[in-house]
Amino acid sequence: MDRIDVAIVEILSTDGRASNAQIARHVGVSEGTVRRRLKRMVDEEVVQIKVISDPKGLGRLSQCMVGVTVEPSQVDAVLEEICSREEVTFAACTTGSYDLMLCISVDSPDKLGEFLLTDLGSITGIHRIESYMLLSVGKDSLGQFTS
Missing domain, CATH: 1.10.10.10 (Winged helix-like DNA-binding domain superfamily/Winged helix DNA-binding domain)
Structure with missing residues (x-):
């Protein structure tokens, strides 16, 4: 370039x-x-042209970062299952304390609790889930969160 x-x-x-x-x-x-x-x-895949939706405009007012600890032999399967959920706007395998880091976007704190406990909590292979509710967003280059 x-x-x-x-x-x-x-x-x-x-x-x-x-x-x-x-x-x-x-x-x-x-x-x-x-x-x-x-x-x-x-x-040449140097750039991608995409529309980035505003979660707030879609009624998704509650955003959360989630750290997930997974059975080592099931990381790929768990990641695939998590990626199929519409509430998940970002998911990646990571180094550090968590095997996976997720960004979740839902319309209310109640829906967030339901998603964490019922949806994520039911996936085989997940050992631990730790969530971090976003209070404010200082920078969001990918347009994933409301500010």
């Missing part, structure tokens, strides 16, 4: 709806140059 590619990505990171013509004017290149470079970056 050169300085033009970086400038294109920075503009789209700030305003994902910026047109190629707007980007071209800002960067000082032709619209065709922006179009070709953006296509190349997408094709």
